[in-house]
Amino acid sequence: MFFKQLFNPGTSSTLVESAFSDVSRMLHQSEEMLHHSLAVLLENSKLAVDLEDMDDNVDEAERRVRRTILQHLAVNPKQDLVASLVLVSMVQDAERIGDFARGLVELVKLARSPREGPFADELGAIADRLRPLFGVCERAFRLADVKEARRVIVAHRELRKELKAYRNRVAASDLSADMAVVYSSAAQILRRIGAHLANIASTVVQPYDRIRHHDDDV
Template identity: 30%
Template sequence: MIREILSVFKANTLMDRAFQRSYDMLDLTYKMYLQAKEVLRNTEHTELEFDISDEDIEVNKYQREVRKDVFNHLVLTDGEQLSSGLVLVSIVIDIERIGDFTKNIVEIAQSHPQRLHGGKFEDDLLRIEDAVDDNFKRTIDVFKTSDEVAARKLIKEYKWVPRVSDKILMDLVKQTDPSITSGSAAALALYFRALKRINAHLRNVTTSVVNPFHRIGFKPKKKKNG
C-alpha cells in the first residue's frame, strides 16, 4: 500500500508533505521512547534531556498537519486517492498513540524515581525491551523504504510480546515475587503494558506497508500461487 502512496506523492506537494510529517513523527517518538526508557530503567533521577510534554505537543501538531494536508488534497482532487489518504491518517493515529504511551513511561519514572528493576521478571523485561527497540528501528526503516519483503518478515516476529506481557501482569497481580514492593509492582505493570501497546502500534504501522486500508493492523493475506 505504501508504494502506491509514494507514487501519488511524487506529483502532489500536500501529500508529500503529509508523508514527510509521518516520518518526522516516527523519528520523534523513537527519540522520546529511548529517553523515557533510559530514565525509568537506568537512572536514579527523573531528569530528561528534553521536555517530554513539549515533544508530545510536537507529535500532536504533526498529526494535525497530516490530517489537514490529506483533507485539503482530497478536496482539491475530488476524493482521488481516497484510500491513500485514509492509510496515512490511520498511520499517524498509531504513531500519536506511541507518543502517548512513551509519555506514560515518563510519568511512571516520575512516580518511581528509583531505578526500576524487574525482580524475577527482569530477564523477560529485558527481552521485551530488546524486541520493542528492534521493532521500532525496523518499522521506521520499512516504512521509509516501503520494503514489503522486510515488512512481511517483521510482522511475523514479536507476536510473543503480548502473551509474555499478559502472563507477567497476572503474576504481578498474584504477587509471585514477594521481593517486589507494591510501588514497584504497580510501576512494572504499567511499564509492561506500555511496552505491549507500543509494540502493537508499531505492528500496525508495519502492516500499512503491505496491506490495503481495511486490513491495517491485521496479518497480510497469503499470496495465491499462480
C-alpha cells in the first residue's frame, strides 16, 4: 500500500514521527473536546473545561507540524516530499475536527429550553458510535493498518446515512424552530467530524491523488 511504503512503522524519519505524535495529540484533544461539548449540548451539563484553550492547543500543533515540514523541505527538498504532502493533509483534517468539536457548544446559545427527549437521545446514541472512531483512526495511521482505516471509512458512510435520515426527521417534526436548528446543526457537525476522520483514514488506503475520496472499494 502507498501509505505503508511512505510511513513504514519503525523505519520512519524524525519528521514523520514528530508529525504523527502531533496528529495523535490533536485527535486526543479533539476527542476530549467533543466529549465535553456533547455533555453540555445533550445532557445540559455545565462546561467543565476551557474549550477555547484546548482548541488553541490543537491549532498550535497544526502550525508546529507545518513549520517542521517547511524547515525539513528547505534543507532536504527531495527527501520525504510526498510524505510531507500527506502529513499536511492529515494535520489539516485533524485541526478541523477540533473546530467542529468546539462549535457544538455554540449551538446551546440558540436553544431556549433544555435538550431532552427522543431527538436528544437519538443524537447521543449516534455520537456514541462516532467517538470510538478517534482511536481507530489513530491506530490506522500509527500502524499503517489498512483494515482499521477501512473501519473508519465504512463507519463514516453508515453514520452519514443515519445523520441524514435524522435531519430529515427533525425537519418533518413539530419541534420548535430553535430546537430544530440545534439538532439539525449538531447532526451536521457530527457528520463533518466523521468525514474528517475518514479523510485521515483515507491517507492509509488511497494514493495521494485520491486522499479524501472514500471509494466504495477501499
